[in-house]
Amino acid sequence: MKKLKNIKSTITLSVIALLSFTTSCRKDMNGLNQDLKLLPQPLLSIDGKEASILLPGMMTNIESPVNYIYQGQQDLGQDEYAGYTTTPSVFLGNVNNFTYSFVSDWVDYCWDVPQQNILNTWLQWKLKKFDTKYPDLYGIALICKVFGASRAADTFGPIPYSKIGTTADVPFDTVQEAYNAFFADLDQAIVLLSAVEDKEPDADQLRFKPFDNSKFGGDYAKWIRTANTLKLRLAIRISNINPIKSKTEAESAVSNKYGVLEAADGGFFMNVSGENPIDEIVTSWGDMRLGAPVGSILGGLKDPRLAKMALPADDPALNGQVEGIRTGIQLTTGTYSNFSKLATSFGAPLKIMSVAESFFLRSEGVLRGWNMGGGSAQSFYEDGVKASFNEYGAGGVDAYLADATSTPAAYVDPKNAANNAPPLSNITVKWNDGEPMARKLERIITQKWIAIYPEGYEGWAEFRRTGYPQQYPITKNDSQGKVANGDFVKRMPYSATFTNASKAQVDAAVAKEFGGDDSPGKRLWWDVN
Structure with a gap:
């Protein structure tokens, strides 16, 4: 095992830290290294390159292609809780995420990766007014934003989302508030991309294709269908807690003229540079x-x-x-x-x-x-x-x-x-x-x-x-009673990245959503089965 790097709380949830995200030198996880200060502004403005250059890092960090980051972000938790993988390695004396004793340094990745590489980059779009200058490209950014943030909300519960960039100490959205914001952002992305795709069908190949790290080759229509499919996914997620809104959002996604992903589109896969x-x-x-x-x-x-x-x-x-x-x-x-x-x-x-x-x-x-x-x-x-x-x-x-x-x-x-x-x-x-x-x-x-x-x-x-498909419960339970024997983990507790950034906001979110108990046994808002 390559030792997981300990991500320190160098980037907080405050506006000051968000603004510290570097645009003078943007190096994403897929090897793209561009110093924006070295490129003449007129050249950057042609075909939206000054904005397009920010997209690969957002895309590739929905699910990081970097080995140790992927391991922390995904495999040392979610992949195992889904029943897909497990480890034969004895980590930390076999007292860790797999036995429901959570390792903060591991859990950090589940928030650090989307925060630093997606949400912070999204704020740069707003600060530079790229959202109005390049609305179609901003639509892609919004889709990446919802992909990254929805995974975080489904992991932890309340997260900073809708109020990012509005105040120095960002309040957390409840899961319900976050989902409402996800639907709104996806609707905006679909409208923005559709407007350009309808009017200028070749714009995607000119402005976006060189920067599209997915298998879609810069095809706006496929990205719109991906956004609709993501919207349908999130609508289904809330079907047990809010069936009326669930139905409305789901039917809206399917009835959109571009529709959802179909067999001919293939899936939403992200290319990697080097080894998977x-x-x-x-x-x-x-x-x-x-x-x-x-x-x-x-x-x-x-x-x-x-x-x-x-x-x-x-x-x-x-x-x-x-x-x-x-x-x-x-x-x-x-x-x-x-x-x-x-x-x-x-x-x-x-x-x-x-x-x-x-x-x-x-x-x-x-x-x-x-x-x-x-x-x-x-x-x-x-x-x-x-x-x-x-x-x-x-x-x-x-x-x-x-x-x-x-x-x-x-x-x-x-x-x-x-x-x-x-x-x-x-x-x-x-x-x-x-x-x-x-x-x-x-x-x-x-x-x-x-x-x-x-x-x-x-x-x-x-x-x-x-509750499907049924899973095998763990037999070594180190949760200290927070997850009952025979039961399953419901969420990850907040890691040091959150508490170091703003303990007051974390405490407020936990009090409102979980009755003050930041426990892995607490169900999320939509988890009422």
């Missing part, structure tokens, strides 16, 4: 292995995608099977190192949003009685599975969709029988329209969880919202 961080963490550091639920669920369902996601275990006790590790168990050095590795490659792009997700979101929308633009819950469900198979280049989708008998398998740990567990569910793949809504929802979410893999932020959020 997952590849390095898996192959070079040995700190990441497959999570037990992936092997159990996909293995039992005879899912052809499993062979594309993970490698057979090297451990002879597993006889060449694909087998993951349970999270939050007693670990000893080297015991689980030869369990299944994730199937990775050196320069693979990072998945931010699978195109399959847009189909599963619409499937659930229809299940709730919403207008999702035509199509049934079954047709959207099956199209989502097909889109995911296509993403992985897996065959046999028709036979898979027709399988009404295969169910998730039991988990067997050849190293420690105490970790053995029965199947997580008896869910099957084949759609059955006669089943209860809860059963159909479990089927949709299980397949969405498979399609989202290995993006743990969304997988964990959906598990908290729905």
